[in-house]
Amino acid sequence: MILNSSILNSSILNIEQALAQAATLLADPTKVRRIIFSGKQRNLMPPYQRIDIRPVQLKAGLHWQCVSHDGKKDITKNLPLDQLNLGNYLMDGYANLIVENDVQQFNLRVTKSGKAEFGFTKVSRDIPNEISLSHDRIKIRLLDETDPIFIALGISDNDGVLKPTRTDKFKQVQEFLKNIVEVLPEVTKKSLANKAIKIVDLGCGHAYLTFAAYKYLKNQGFAVSVIGVDERTDSRERNSQIAQQLGVSGEVKFEAKQISNLADFEVDVAIALHACDTATDDAIAWAVKNNARAILVAPCCQHDIQRQMQVAPAPWSIATRHGILHERLGDLITDSLRAQILRILGYKTEIIEFIAGSHTPKNLMIRAMNTGVHNLNRTPAAKSDEVKAKEFAEYDLMLQQWGITPKLQELLAAQLDALR
Numbered sequence: 001m002i003l004n005s006s007i008l009n010s011s012i013l014n015i016e017q018a019l020a021q022a023a024t025l026l027a028d029p030t031k032v033r034r035i036i037f038s039g040k041q042r043n044l045m046p047p048y049q050r051i052d053i054r055p056v057q058l059k060a061g062l063h064w065q066c067v068s069h070d071g072k073k074d075i076t077k078n079l080p081l082d083q084l085n086l087g088n089y090l091m092d093g094y095a096n097l098i099v100e101n102d103v104q105q106f107n108l109r110v111t112k113s114g115k116a117e118f119g120f121t122k123v124s125r126d127i128p129n130e131i132s133l134s135h136d137r138i139k140i141r142l143l144d145e146t147d148p149i150f151i152a153l154g155i156s157d158n159d160g161v162l163k164p165t166r167t168d169k170f171k172q173v174q175e176f177l178k179n180i181v182e183v184l185p186e187v188t189k190k191s192l193a194n195k196a197i198k199i200v201d202l203g204c205g206h207a208y209l210t211f212a213a214y215k216y217l218k219n220q221g222f223a224v225s226v227i228g229v230d231e232r233t234d235s236r237e238r239n240s241q242i243a244q245q246l247g248v249s250g251e252v253k254f255e256a257k258q259i260s261n262l263a264d265f266e267v268d269v270a271i272a273l274h275a276c277d278t279a280t281d282d283a284i285a286w287a288v289k290n291n292a293r294a295i296l297v298a299p300c301c302q303h304d305i306q307r308q309m310q311v312a313p314a315p316w317s318i319a320t321r322h323g324i325l326h327e328r329l330g331d332l333i334t335d336s337l338r339a340q341i342l343r344i345l346g347y348k349t350e351i352i353e354f355i356a357g358s359h360t361p362k363n364l365m366i367r368a369m370n371t372g373v374h375n376l377n378r379t380p381a382a383k384s385d386e387v388k389a390k391e392f393a394e395y396d397l398m399l400q401q402w403g404i405t406p407k408l409q410e411l412l413a414a415q416l417d418a419l420r
């Protein structure tokens with residue numbers, strides 16, 4: 001690393017001292033997690049909103065990968081190790097510098113009077129210890145916590161540091177995103193050429209996932225449009241403001257609506273993260289009716305079936321006599337029946353753990369792909385009558401034994417009846 005001596009004059013002498021401290025963390029570049037420049041010094045206008053730098057192993061050897069963000073797009077340059085000049089970036093006018101390695105974080109802020117305030121802190125235990133030098137690290141953590149969307153959403157602070165209280169939500173979003181990535185090949189396989197991928201986030205709340213889905217796909221070079229739906233008007237207002245602030249309001253829009261009242265529109269991927277109780281059923285039903293290619297829902301609390309499970313069929317009373325098991329069995333039955341309905345309707349359906357239970361107890365995801373053998377379409381590849389009859393028989397037996405009627409069945413009665 002080169003320290004630029006031209007920045008060093010008597011009035012900002014302590015910037016030199018501060019940069020010398022920062023340099024101690026760069027002694028072993030393989031241990032550096034990140035370097036971030038952000039903010040602006042008084043009367044100066046740095047060329048980008050923020051610059052993120054990390055070591056990256058290229059064929060040509062270890063380099064610094066510098067990603068400059070102007071709020072809309074990212075510009076990436078790889079610098080040989082000896083060409084990183086922290087002083088130059090400060091001269092460009094950035095006011096804040098973070099340098100973090102595997103044990104410490106160095107923070108520098110240039111004050112209004114041009115002095116440097118700086119200090120060291122230990123790195124958070126929430127951040128994994130291993131440092132990936134892979135050029136493809138973005139594929140493991142799909143969006144960095146320093147991304148402007150996370151700062152705008154309040155998941156990270158103004159310096160791009162993940163807030164400890166938001167770690168679980170950040171991880172839920174990352175893991176959910178990985179599932180969107182998994183269904184992408186199928187989603188983009190047919191007829192998407194030159195068209196935007198259309199995503200709807202049902203019960204979007206503060207829209208963490210909505211913005212993250214947009215940003216990730218955009219970063220991957222896809223044209224994408226996302227609509228976040230929530231019954232709360234304050235959510236729509238807050239989220240729309242953030243979209244405007246990020247300059248993406250043309251592609252990320254919000255509606256304040258109950259999912260059950262949402263108008264029909266074309267959609268490729270329908271997502272719902274912790275839509276409360278039967279809002280998950282509303283989300284699945286809306287997605288089916290609008291022929292979504294992929295449906296990814298991580299259900300939240302579920303009371304509908306639990307309430308209906310008044311008399312357990314033998315021998316299940318040995319479980320349901322315990323309140324907590326009654327509740328958990330209710331959850332399992334609810335999701336099993338949701339998955340079975342989707343299967344009957346021609347969706348290839350699985351239930352997976354999308355994230356470790358330590359980040360949320362509501363860690364199941366129903367992942368359903370429209371296989372194109374939707375029975376209503378009577379395509380040549382549609383399921384045989386025998387398979388259909390077996391799926392219905394299993395489903396009906398479960399309902400009959402427990403004396404229950406799932407909300408999703410009511411919502412999709414016409415579609416199901418058409419297949420009987």
Ligand SMILES: C[S@@+](CC[C@H](N)C(=O)[O-])C[C@H]1O[C@@H](n2cnc3c(N)ncnc32)[C@H](O)[C@@H]1O
Pocket residue numbers: 202203204205206207208209229230231232235257258259260272273274275276279282300
């Ligand atoms: C637990 S929050 C989850 C928010 C967001 N998906 C997330 O994971 O951060 C559930 C959200 O669903 C919204 N919601 C609940 N029922 C709804 C319905 N029937 N229609 C639309 N939104 C609903 C709530 O207002 C709330 O914002």
